Amino acid sequence: MTKKPLHNIYSKEILRQKLESESVSRRTLSFYRYVIISDPKTMRDRLYSDWEDLGVLGRIYIAREGINAQLSVPEPNFAALREYLDGTTEFKEIPFKIAVEDDGRSFLKLEIKVREKIVADGLDDGSFDVTDVGVHLSAEEFNRKLESSDALVVDVRNHYESEIGHFEGALLPQADTFREELPMILDLLKDQKDKEILMYCTGGIRCEKASAYLRHHGFRKVYQLHGGIIEYAAEIRRKGLPSRFKGKNFVFDGRLQETIGQEILSECHQCGNSSAHHINCANPACHVLFIQCESCAEKFDHCCSEECKEIHSLPEAEQRKLRKGKSASNRHFSKSRIRPKVFELHRKN
Known part of the structure; x- marks a missing residue:
């Protein structure tokens, strides 16, 4: 019996043809969880085999510290994926962030990698309590905090993400990577430990480490946007709330961005004209x-x-x-x- 390959075997052209020929719509989503995975390699192979059968495409990182996933799944298999995760002890009831805009073409293949960390942060996790995170805020609570004169808003993303969209009045560290950004944020806020610090990122995962990092360095009033920009956009639309996020949300898949606000905040890097593409x-x-x-x-x-x-x-x-x-x-x-x-x-x- 031929053993099933646990990796992609098709060219990009064939993958694109397969995706274009699908007769069902897809749903793009993301999720993460910090949880101990005792054998990441075995978990990786199991997920690849089972998720390929469900038609899952995407980019997933597995590490001993947890999972970080961005993927798309055929609409008819969405409930089956939810059931699968709930039936896996490590991922039971893991929250989904559903894409704001979705053309079903966010990913071409299924790619699951074992990493040292699910987000490269450059931190020695043993040097501080990574579970001592900031207070999670809903979109409504986040909006209310933004009105406080005592609050500082910090964008915990890379410069090319915040360049096309960000919250009003946010500090925008000009970092290329999350690893570079953490010490930048600490330096920017070094004289602001009495202030309320409001942090946000795309889906919430970077704020988990960043908020714990700030609390370790003596910041006590640390808050983070629950579910990140993706969940914020969903909640304000669901509840009819005003959006304090302007422009577009950068995403790490084939779409590259989602429209949250209609504003164009950035410029073409070649001519300087207004553009967010x-x-x-x-x-x-x-x-x-x-x-x-x-x-x-x-x-x-x-x-x-x-x-x-x-x-x-x-x-x-x-x-x-x-x-x-x-x-x-x-x-x-x-x-x-x-x-x-x-x-x-x-x-x-």
């Missing part, structure tokens, strides 16, 4: 994430520079030769460092 450079050897307006998308053929545009126009075989042995994953336009020359040149043209 994130895109990965069409040259696979580059693949840098940046903001590009419609005009520059047409001018540069969805690439970040003339050089990448020229490479992108070459036959695929030549492109493969040029990018052989090179990695272009997880690269993004960096505001926290010197602006890349390609974007400076475009501004002068």
